Amino acid sequence: MTSRTPRPRERGIPEATVARLPLYLRALHGLSERGTPTVSSEELASVAGVNSAKLRKDLSHLGSYGTRGVGYDVEYLIYQISRELGLTQDWSVAITGAGNLGRALANYGGFGTRGFRIAALLDADPAMVGHEVAGLQVRHIDTLEDVVAKENVSICVIATPAAAAQGVCDRFVGAGVTSILNFAPMVLNVPDHVDVRKVDLSIELQILAFHEQRKAGGDKGPEWVGALDQ
Amino acid sequence: MTSRTPRPRERGIPEATVARLPLYLRALHGLSERGTPTVSSEELASVAGVNSAKLRKDLSHLGSYGTRGVGYDVEYLIYQISRELGLTQDWSVAITGAGNLGRALANYGGFGTRGFRIAALLDADPAMVGHEVAGLQVRHIDTLEDVVAKENVSICVIATPAAAAQGVCDRFVGAGVTSILNFAPMVLNVPDHVDVRKVDLSIELQILAFHEQRKAGGDKGPEWVGALDQ
DNA sequence: TCCACTTTGTGCGTGCATTCACAAGGGCGT
DNA sequence: ACGCCCTTGTGAATGCACGCACAAAGTGGA
The missing domain is CATH 1.10.10.10 (Winged helix-like DNA-binding domain superfamily/Winged helix DNA-binding domain)
Structure with missing residues (x-):
């Protein structure tokens, strides 16, 4: 055994x-x-x-x-x-996806305050590259491996559309990143030695909806159940 | 049978x-x-x-x-x-805070797709009121009670700075909201019948940092690595 | 010095979550 | 019709998490 x-x-x-x-x-x-x-x-x-x-x-x-x-x-x-927690050293973080969420994260003060430094903000859209967000110039996704190596990135944040997330994830893992914070609404496939934490906005809402329904519905089966049943 | x-x-x-x-x-x-x-x-x-x-x-x-x-x-x-999960009915959601995060949430497609409808986007800044975000006009926070009553809001999202979160939370609870999704980095104080779910970006990063430090081996801190077995 | 008071650190019981392993049940080919 | 093979649904075992309740330990006052 x-x-x-x-x-x-x-x-x-x-x-x-x-x-x-x-x-x-x-x-x-x-x-x-x-x-x-x-x-x-x-x-x-x-x-x-x-x-x-x-x-x-x-x-x-x-x-x-x-x-x-x-x-x-x-x-x-x-x-x-x-x-x-390992906050006595500074961790370089790379954020991928300069959309609404990515920009929100880059601007989020809580990141920079203690222990974390945003090393780069990456995006696949050439039109977005070069724009300044939170004091950072958006860089093209093709520089991912460079950024990880030069800035010694070991934690990355994925804030891309779901369709792009796995590809970006694979590149980060290939470049040596071993911790990923994933905002894309999908399950990432990674090797065992890589940690992934997931933040999923719609899942949180759905959990709230469940409890809300229970509070509203109460004890017996709601009437619309029968109406919609099959 | x-x-x-x-x-x-x-x-x-x-x-x-x-x-x-x-x-x-x-x-x-x-x-x-x-x-x-x-x-x-x-x-x-x-x-x-x-x-x-x-x-x-x-x-x-x-x-x-x-x-x-x-x-x-x-x-x-x-x-x-x-x-x-209660997704066969539509839930009206009110988002407070039209900053980077609030706008990102309003634009997040996953909300609108199934079961959830963003009823309003509220902000305390008069300069922000009236701007259009994701097809919604930003409304002033003073209309909170109106919005909750008229739109039948039972789930709200708090995306304000930490300092404003408890006040906004209290107003929502007072208006009858019983489910809250909190993005502000603080602990909300609510009555027992109200559900709060917390999404905290910096906490997730800190948890990753902990594991990352562990993976990096005992090369950093004191070496009581395997000694805590008791 | 000694005692009363405060607060930590933890042993222990309880309940939940996870996983294994397998019997029960249903489809499908012959 | 019959038996084989597949997959579900679940008893049972294990492990983790939580919270009570209390002994241990340190402080401050007399």
């Missing part, structure tokens, strides 16, 4: 915890800007919108950085979480 | 399943456009990027819509999933 070893064990930090660390980090930055020196798990959890026990368990995966009876030192915790 | 239970349609679909139904639906639409009449769980799972056993269990929550030895009828399954 033991056909194959599944994972190299993520240093013991659960995926669910990793997904919440950025939330805590944001809350801590808010406290830091207000000059708060320390914070209890109860307060921080409240700001971050989670259960305090969950927060303590999450933080315990990083180490024992709190002080019993006092709480957590805000600045120190910011540093520890930043380090764990 | 064949038709004695016409609709087992059991209420109580797991949340994880609901989140995947839109994925299946999209895959099925692709198959439908290619004229595929039936599909096996193995094929559909492959297209949707999930495990086939998981897909079958997901679909089994909707009812027994497959045929053993054959698979699932594509059109019929599209209808069943659409109905379950």
